[in-house]
Amino acid sequence: MKIKFTKMHGLGNDFVVIDCINQTLSLSRKQLSFIADRHFGIGCDQILMVEKASGNADFFYRIFNADGGEVEQCGNGARCFVRYVHDQGLTLKNPVSVETLSGLITPTLQKNGEVTVDMGIPKFEPAEIPFVADHRALTYSLEVQGKTVQISALSMGNPHAVRIVGDIDKAPVGSEGALIETHPRFPKRVNVGYMQIIDRHNIQLRVFERGAGETLACGTGACAAVVAGVQQNLLDTPVSVNTRGGKLTISWDGENQSVWMTGPAVTVFEGEINL
Numbered sequence: 001m002k003i004k005f006t007k008m009h010g011l012g013n014d015f016v017v018i019d020c021i022n023q024t025l026s027l028s029r030k031q032l033s034f035i036a037d038r039h040f041g042i043g044c045d046q047i048l049m050v051e052k053a054s055g056n057a058d059f060f061y062r063i064f065n066a067d068g069g070e071v072e073q074c075g076n077g078a079r080c081f082v083r084y085v086h087d088q089g090l091t092l093k094n095p096v097s098v099e100t101l102s103g104l105i106t107p108t109l110q111k112n113g114e115v116t117v118d119m120g121i122p123k124f125e126p127a128e129i130p131f132v133a134d135h136r137a138l139t140y141s142l143e144v145q146g147k148t149v150q151i152s153a154l155s156m157g158n159p160h161a162v163r164i165v166g167d168i169d170k171a172p173v174g175s176e177g178a179l180i181e182t183h184p185r186f187p188k189r190v191n192v193g194y195m196q197i198i199d200r201h202n203i204q205l206r207v208f209e210r211g212a213g214e215t216l217a218c219g220t221g222a223c224a225a226v227v228a229g230v231q232q233n234l235l236d237t238p239v240s241v242n243t244r245g246g247k248l249t250i251s252w253d254g255e256n257q258s259v260w261m262t263g264p265a266v267t268v269f270e271g272e273i274n275l
C-alpha cells in the first residue's frame, strides 16, 4: 500500500502529516513506528492524521508518538496542522476549529506566517492529569531512584511534569526524564519538562517527551512550563520559551483561562511511502 505524506516541523519537533480525508487508511502500531523510524522509515517525532470531524469542528486531528501510541494533544503539531490544511487546499477558513482526543483547539494563521493557537484551559486536579496524589498542590515531591525531586504536574490535554533547574545544559533530561516518564505515579506516563528561568518573561526549556524521547521543542511542554512558572509567581505573561529548536511565545492570564501559543510551522517536503 502506497501512502502520500508531507514532512513538516515546528521548531525542529518534526512530523509526518497524512491526509486521511482523500486516502482511506488504518495503520497498525507497527506501521506507525516504522514511519517514524529515522533509519528504516521516514523519521519523525509524531505522526499527524488529518480526518473529517464528527461534530461541528472543521477537522479531526489524530496524533501518534514515534512509538506508535496515540495521544491526546500536540502543540507544535497544531500549528503545522493549520498550515497543512491551508497549503493542501482542504479549507480556506482561518481560524480553523480542530477536534482532538482532548477537546477542541483553534489555530489561526497570522499574516507573518506564524500560527497562534488557543490551546485550551490547563487542568490541575491530580485525577485529570492523571497523577497519583492525595490533593492538588503547586509542587509535589517525587521519589526517583532513591532521590526526591520537586515537580509541578498539570494537563494541557496531555500530561506534563515540570522541573525547575539552574542550568539547562546540565539538566538530566535523558536519564532522569526517562525515569519520570514511566514513573508509577503517572499511570498514563508523562512528558517531562526541564525549565531554567532567565527572568520573569524568558525561560529555556528542554522536554523529554512521552513516547518520543527528547525533542528539539514541545509546544504543550512550553505551555505547561509557563503555566507552572506563573502559578509559582516566578513568571509573568507573556513568556518567551527558548528551546533547542527556536522560540515560542506563550501567554496565560491565570486559572480557568486558555493558554495561547504563537510560533512557526514549516513544510519540508512531500513524498510517498510503500507500507
Ligand SMILES: N[C@@H](CCC[C@H](N)C(=O)O)C(=O)O
Binding pocket: 013, 045, 046, 063, 065, 071, 072, 073, 074, 075, 076, 077, 158, 159, 191, 209, 210, 211, 212, 215, 217, 218, 219, 220, 221
Ligand atoms: N510534541 C508535542 C507533544 C506530542 C505528544 C506528547 N509526546 C505526548 O505523549 O503527550 C507538542 O508539541 O506538544
